[in-house]
Amino acid sequence: MSQRSPIRRRTRTAVPAALAAAATLALAACAGPSVGAEPDADASETAAAGTDWSQVTPASEITWWSNHPGASQEVEKELIRRFNEEHPEITVNLVTAGAGYDEIAQRFQAASQTDELPDLVISSDVWWFRYHLNDQIMPLDDVFEYLEVDTEDFNPALYSDYEYEGSHWAAPYARSTPLFYYNKDMWAAAGLPDRGPTTWQELEEWSEALRPQVPADGAPLGLATGPSWSAWWFMNMLWGQGGQYSDGWEMTLDTPEALAAGDFLHELFHEKKVATVSKDSNADFAAGVIASTVGSTGSLTGILESATFEVGTAYLPDGPEGSGTPTGGTGLAIPSSRTPEQQLAAAMFLAFITDTDNTAYFSQNTGYMPVRTSAVESDAMKAVYEQTPQFRTAVDQLADKARSQDWVRVFVPSADQILTDAIEEIVLKGTDPETAFGSVTPKVETAYRENVEPYL
Numbered sequence: 478m479s480q481r482s483p484i485r486r487r488t489r490t491a492v493p494a495a496l497a498a499a500a501t502l503a504l505a506a507c508a509g510p511s512v513g514a515e516p517d518a519d520a521s522e523t524a525a526a527g528t529d530w531s532q533v534t535p536a537s538e539i540t541w542w543s544n545h546p547g548a549s550q551e552v553e554k555e556l557i558r559r560f561n562e563e564h565p566e567i568t569v570n571l572v573t574a575g576a577g578y579d580e581i582a583q584r585f586q587a588a589s590q591t592d593e594l595p596d597l598v599i600s601s602d603v604w605w606f607r608y609h610l611n612d613q614i615m616p617l618d619d620v621f622e623y624l625e626v627d628t629e630d631f632n633p634a635l636y637s638d639y640e641y642e643g644s645h646w647a648a649p650y651a652r653s654t655p656l657f658y659y660n661k662d663m664w665a666a667a668g669l670p671d672r673g674p675t676t677w678q679e680l681e682e683w684s685e686a687l688r689p690q691v692p693a694d695g696a697p698l699g700l701a702t703g704p705s706w707s708a709w710w711f712m713n714m715l716w717g718q719g720g721q722y723s724d725g726w727e728m729t730l731d732t733p734e735a736l737a738a739g740d741f742l743h744e745l746f747h748e749k750k751v752a753t754v755s756k757d758s759n760a761d762f763a764a765g766v767i768a769s770t771v772g773s774t775g776s777l778t779g780i781l782e783s784a785t786f787e788v789g790t791a792y793l794p795d796g797p798e799g800s801g802t803p804t805g806g807t808g809l810a811i812p813s814s815r816t817p818e819q820q821l822a823a824a825m826f827l828a829f830i831t832d833t834d835n836t837a838y839f840s841q842n843t844g845y846m847p848v849r850t851s852a853v854e855s856d857a858m859k860a861v862y863e864q865t866p867q868f869r870t871a872v873d874q875l876a877d878k879a880r881s882q883d884w885v886r887v888f889v890p891s892a893d894q895i896l897t898d899a900i901e902e903i904v905l906k907g908t909d910p911e912t913a914f915g916s917v918t919p920k921v922e923t924a925y926r927e928n929v930e931p932y933l
Contacts, residue, residue, distance in 0.1 A: 528817050530623035535567060535822035539596035542574035544581055546599075546651040546807060547775040547843035556830045556839070563829070567822050578604060578807055589613055589814075596823040600647040600810035603887045605639055609646045610932040614810040616644035620824040630833070630849050634879060639808055647808035648831055649848040651775060651839070654802050654871050654879065655710050657794065658762055658780060659769040661787040663690040673769075673791020677717065677741070680769075680794060684751045687768045698745075699755035699767030702904055708886060708896040710771045710793075712803045714738050717796020722883035722896060728921060730899075730914035734798070739903055739910025741796070746904050754904060759783075774871035775806060777844030781867065790870040792878055801880035806845060837861075846871050885921055890928045892921045 543553060550573070557569045575581040578601035588594050589611070600608060608614045621628055628636060628645070635649040657673045664671060667686035674680040680698065687697035700710060708722075715721065718741060720734035729735055745752045755761045758770040763783040771793065772780065781788055793802050809831075811823045829835065837852040839845060841861040847853050853872055862869040885892045899917040902908035 527619065528820075530620055530817070530821060533817045533821045535825060536596075536816070536818040537566060537822075538568040538570065539819055539822045539826065540570045540572055541597040541823075541826070542572050542581055542585070542595040543599055544575050544577055545573065547845055548779060549651070549839070549843050552839060552842045556835055559835065560826055560829050564825065567826070569826055574599070582607075585613070594812050594814060596815050596819045597809055597811060597827060599650075599807050600639075601807040602638065602805060602882070603893055605647045605808060605810055606641070606888050607890060608810060609641060610929070612813060614646050615813040615820060616646055617648060617811065617824065617827075618644055620811075620821065621645075621648075621828065624824060624828050626828045630851050631831075632846075632848055632850055632853075632875075634875070635804070635846075635848050638804075647810040648827055650807055650809045650831060651843070651845045652804060652806040652808075652848055653774040653845050654804050654874055655713065655771050655793060656774050656777070656870055656874070657769065657791040658772050659789040659791065660690075660762070660765065660784075661789045663687060663765075663768045663786075664789065666690050671789065673789065674794045677714070677745075677794045677796055681745075681749060681751055684749070691768050692766055695761075695766040695768070696751065696753035697768045698752040699758045699761050699770050700752055700904075701755050701758040701770075702897070702901050706897070707900040707904070708893050709803060709805060711738075711742065711896075711900050712882065712886070713771075713793045713801060714742060714796060716801040716880065717794070717798060719796075719798035723885040723921075725884060726925060728885065728918045730918055731911070735914065736910050738796075739914060742900070743903050743907065743910060747907050773805060773844075775843055775845045777867060777871075778842065779844075781865065788867060790867040792870070792874045800878060802874055802878045803882045804875065804879055841868070844868065844871070846875060885925065888929060889921060889925045891924050895920045895924070 545553060553571055557571060560569060561567070572595065574584050574595070578599060581599045582604045585594070585598055600614065605614070631649060635652050636645065638649070639645045639647040659673055661671060667683070667690055669683055669686060674683060684697040691697065712722070715735060715738040718734050718738040720732060720738045721729045723729055746754070753767065755767060755770070758767065759772055759776050759780055761767050762770040762772070763780055765786070777790070793800060809827055811820050811827070815823070830839070831848055833849050833851045833855060834857070836847045836849050837855050837857040840847045840852070841857065847858060852858055886896060895917045899913040902913040903910055
C-alpha cells in the first residue's frame with residue numbers, strides 16, 4: 478500500500494464553514510468550468526464596496542435559470558404566480574437552462590463575460606464554491622438583512638453549507654438526502670419485517686429471501702452509476718467502514734478503511750451479487766425489476782406515482798463502523814455582476830420562494846426537504862406526513878444521520894467525476910479497489926493544486 482499523499486494540509490480557518498456544518502449538500506458534479514478562471518475584478522470591487530439597498534429600486538423584470546429539480550417546472554411556475562400576487566410589479570422569467578446542475582453550471586460559466594447572465598441561478602453543492610472563488614456570485618447577508626429575512630429559521634446545517642469567511646453565498650432551495658427505497662410487497666412475500674435493513678450486512682442476509690421475488694435479470698438491490706451519483710451513495714458505504722475520501726484536503730483512499738469499503742462494494746456486485754447496475758434505478762424499482770434501491774428524496778414523488786406497489790423508505794444502512802448520510806440538492810445564488818436593481822428583485826423572489834409556506838409547498842410536491850425549521854412541523858407538512866409518511870423519513874434522517882461531506886468531493890473541481898470513475902471501475906469492470914482508487918488519487922490532487930489552492 479502506498480503512503481498517503483497530501484493535497485495540502487491547511488488550517489480550518491482557510492476552508493468554508495460549510496465543511497464543518499452538520500450536513501452539506503451533494504448532488505451533481507462533473508467535468509466543467511475551472512475554478513481557476515480569472516475573477517471578475519469589477520464584480521469584486523462592487524461586492525467589496527457594498528450596496529445601500531434602501532436606495533435601490535427593484536428591477537421590473539428578472540430571469541431565473543433552473544433545471545426544475547424533481548420535475549418541478551409546474552411547481553416553480555406556481556411559485557412565480559404566488560410571488561406575482563404580492564409583487565405584480567416584478568416579472569420573473571423562468572428559463573430551462575439545462576437538464577441538470579452540471580449543464581447549468583457550464584452555461585453559467587460560458588455566459589459569465591456576456592450580458593446573457595440570469596439574475597438567479599441554480600447553485601449546487603459542488604458549484605457554489607467555484608462560483609464564489611471566481612467572484613461570480615454575491616453574498617446574501619446584507620440584502621437579506623435589509624429584506625428582514627429570518628435566516629435563523631433556515632435549517633442551520635443547510636444554510637451553513639453556503640458559508641465561507643463569514644458570508645453566505647447562496648440559500649438552500651431543493652435539498653435532499655439519499656434514501657433507501659424498498660418494495661413492501663416483495664418484502665412481505667419474502668417474509669421480511671416491514672422496514673429497511675439497519676445494516677448492509679442485514680441486507681446481505683435478506684437477499685436470499687428476496688431473490689425469488691425479482692425477475693431473472695433483477696436483483697435484491699439496484700444502484701445507478703454515472704456522473705456524480707455513484708460518488709454520492711458510496712459515501713455512506715465509505716463512512717460505514719470508517720473511511721473517507723479525504724481528511725481535510727488530504728486524500729485518504731489508500732487507508733485500510735477506505736480499501737475495506739472498496740472491497741465491500743466489489744463483493745456486493747460481484748462475489749455476493751446482492752446488487753446489480755441499473756441505468757435508471759428509479760424506473761427499474763418502480764417496475765419491480767429490483768427489490769430496493771438508493772435514491773434521492775427528490776425522486777420520492779415520482780417513485781410514489783409510478784410504482785404499482787406500496788413503497789417503503791428507510792435510512793441508509795449502517796456499516797460495521799457506523800454510518801452517515803450526505804445531503805444533496807441545490808441552492809440558489811445571485812450573480813455578482815448584475816445591477817443592484819436586478820439583485821434586489823432577485824433577492825426578494827429568493828426570499829419569497831424559500832419562506833415557510835413556499836418551502837413546505839415545494840417539499841410536498843417534490844419530495845425535497847423543507848429548508849426552514851418552521852416548515853418541518855407546519856400544519857401543511859404534518860398533513861403530508863400523515864398522508865404520506867415516506868416524506869418524513871428524509872427529515873428524520875437529516876436530524877439523526879446527516880454528516881458533512883468529505884472536502885475534496887464538493888470543493889475540488891471535477892473531483893466528484895474522478896471519484897465516480899474509480900467506483901465505476903470497481904462496479905462495472907471488477908477492478909481491484911486499491912488499483913481503482915490509486916489511479917484517481919493523483920488526478921484529484923492535481924485538480925486541487927491547479928484549481929483550488931491558488932484561490933484559497
